Amino acid sequence: MKVLLDTDLASAFAKVEWLELSVRLFAGVDLGIAFEVYKELLVPLEHDYYFPEAVFAVCETLYPHPEEMVTIQRRLVDMKALGRGELETITICQARGWFYAAIDQKAMAQYAFRGVDKPLSLQGAFPCISHLCSQGQ
Amino acid sequence: MFPDRLTLQHEAFHALLMLRPELRIEGAIALYRQGESSFARAAELCGLSQEELKHILAARGIFREVPPLEQEDFEQAAEALRKAGA
Numbered sequence: 001m002k003v004l005l006d007t008d009l010a011s012a013f014a015k016v017e018w019l020e021l022s023v024r025l026f027a028g029v030d031l032g033i034a035f036e037v038y039k040e041l042l043v044p045l046e047h048d049y050y051f052p053e054a055v056f057a058v059c060e061t062l063y064p065h066p067e068e069m070v071t072i073q074r075r076l077v078d079m080k081a082l083g084r085g086e087l088e089t090i091t092i093c094q095a096r097g098w099f100y101a102a103i104d105q106k107a108m109a110q111y112a113f114r115g116v117d118k119p120l121s122l123q124g125a126f127p128c129i130s131h132l133c134s135q136g137q
Numbered sequence: 138m139f140p141d142r143l144t145l146q147h148e149a150f151h152a153l154l155m156l157r158p159e160l161r162i163e164g165a166i167a168l169y170r171q172g173e174s175s176f177a178r179a180a181e182l183c184g185l186s187q188e189e190l191k192h193i194l195a196a197r198g199i200f201r202e203v204p205p206l207e208q209e210d211f212e213q214a215a216e217a218l219r220k221a222g223a
Contacts, residue, residue, distance in 0.1 A: 104177065
């Protein structure tokens with residue numbers, strides 16, 4: 001199972017050193033970030049914040065496919081309330097059936113996942129995975 | 138020149154924001170606080186990184202709130218994860 005993190009959530013988890021722990025705890029859960037999120041995380045790295053290195057160490061960077069890029073371009077015009085990284089992450093998740101994990105309520109409100117009207121939230125994603133792991137699933 | 142009044146207003150507004158970047162920040166923060174834009178989009182509108190905007194919000198005493206997880210939301214997310222084979 002793949003979970004894509006947006007910039008905000010990836011940053012938050014990295015700062016509290018949760019990312020590496022999550023990977024260890026939840027075998028079978030692959031964490032990823034969209035390329036636009038990767039670029040956003042390069043900015044704090046340039047300003048001597050080192051938490052992005054923790055994100056890059058455990059998250060695979062995913063590049064949008066050509067057809068996804070068309071969708072992203074359209075959404076840049078149609079969904080002006082969201083950032084580029086969020087739009088790219090949401091588009092990749094929807095196209096490939098992956099989970100989208102975020103903090104931002106606005107971003108999550110505009111996302112629908114396979115009949116579930118809410119994506120994984122900061123509070124929801126990892127407690128849920130933990131709960132399922134504890135049940136041996 | 139300008140084809141109509143609306144285009145003129147649009148261009149004038151853009152010029153104002155370009156000349157007065159502090160207004161961009163005020164506008165973006167207002168949009169974010171009113172729930173009209175995500176935090177990431179607000180940072181883009183300011184022309185700042187997300188970390189820089191976090192510092193500005195913190196300096197102003199504006200804290201980001203994450204609402205508590207409802208039981209229904211938890212169960213919904215757990216079911217989605219279960220279906221996905223987590």
